[in-house]
Amino acid sequence: MLYEKKPTSIDEQIALLLERGMIIKNIPLAKKYLSHVSYYRLVGYWYPMFADKETHEFKENSRFEDAISLYNFDHKLRMLLFDVIEKIEISLRTKMIYHLSHEFDPWWFQDSNLFINIPSLVKTLGNLEEEVERCKDIFMKEHKKKYKDDLRFPPSWKSLELTSLGGLSKLYGNLKPSVKSKDIIAGEYGAVNHTFLPSWLQSITQIRNYCAHHSRLWNKNLPGRPKLLSSPPHPWIEDLPKQHEFQKIYIHLCIMKYLLNTIQPNNSFTLRLAKLLEDFPTVDPNALGFKGNWKSEPLWS
Known part of the structure; x- marks a missing residue:
């Protein structure tokens, strides 16, 4: 089957939404959003409103404004997480x-004897080499000039x-288990040993990439x-998913x-996340996997 749908104007997009049963109280506002945020991007926020996923007919009381509220919530969630992930990355x-x-030398990341794969x-x-070649920062220019004979x-610093x-996640996960620093780093984060931290970093990296590319998280x-650790050394959640x-x-x-609790013990992540959910009361926390008692969990309290 060949894809034969034609592009539609903003007026046609609005007419299509109305025909399928969506309530749009403020047409000028809808036009403004659709002129800056593509129809297809917004589909992800009104997709759960479909009564029929084939015909794209909407359920009763499906409102364009509610989809926009979800879109704005998602934007603020990404900004919040980007700030948290920055601290973890650094x-x-x-x-x-x-x-x-200190365990090896400043060029440990080039030593193939330390890695599994x-x-x-x-x-x-190879990716790192491209970044080094592209870098125009003064510290890198001075290094290349001063140590031009060092190939x-x-x-590492x-x-x-x-x-x-x-x-960073790939380098860490690829280190051999015999590398002492792999366990030391995990231990400093309360992850006990190297068994658990790689999957945490992979998860955070995926979410970081969604945030960087403005992809939907909601x-x-x-x-x-x-x-997950069976008995974490630091406060954790009791109601496991x-x-x-x-x-x-x-x-x-x-x-x-x-x-973050090991990096910045007095962080405001709980308050900021709770405030975000309060600011958008139409957002269903269940769609994000939140438990009803999440704020009272030892981890978040």
């Missing part, structure tokens, strides 16, 4: 540079400042399945909060 980078450079390491280093990467959270089925609930963002937020 902390992880710092710990990896410090512990591994060499092809994966080569790919990670190695700049030391310079090179790894240019890698992404995804690159009501999204997340692919990550982080491994079932396996099928791992696709919702709540458990991933719990992991972020757990890590």
